[in-house]
Amino acid sequence: MKQIQTLKNKKEFDFVYKNSTKYRSQICDICVLKNKDIDSFYARFKKKDRLNIIGLSVSKKIGKAVERNLIKRRIRAIYSLFLQDFLSSNSAKFIFIIIAKEQIKQTPFLSLKKHIYNTLSSARK
Numbered sequence: 001m002k003q004i005q006t007l008k009n010k011k012e013f014d015f016v017y018k019n020s021t022k023y024r025s026q027i028c029d030i031c032v033l034k035n036k037d038i039d040s041f042y043a044r045f046k047k048k049d050r051l052n053i054i055g056l057s058v059s060k061k062i063g064k065a066v067e068r069n070l071i072k073r074r075i076r077a078i079y080s081l082f083l084q085d086f087l088s089s090n091s092a093k094f095i096f097i098i099i100a101k102e103q104i105k106q107t108p109f110l111s112l113k114k115h116i117y118n119t120l121s122s123a124r125k
Helices: 010-019 036-044 065-087 109-124
Strands: 021-024 028-033 053-057 095-100
Touching (some): 021 109, 028 036, 053 065, 065 095, 065 109
Antiparallel strands (some): 021 028
């Protein structure tokens, strides 16, 4: 399994928040940066590899560190499956930020996978 590329600092997150398209779901919000904005992202932050990048935002309101880390592990697993299924055939590159909401704690993995797949698929179009 390949290493997942992630957003590293506040400047990268702020750039994506400002220039992205937002998609809302019951359990998470997803910000997607695509097309011409991606070129300006790579130029501004001097990224050499043009890969699909993910950023995760899980607030302290959701729970203690153990719960937040569990949510982040689940989202990373779903994202890696999404990359294998959908984006491997498509050469387009995307930058995603997934913002977890409080309902994500009670959501089982398969339901969480379905919500995120549906939202990411609509964002991919």
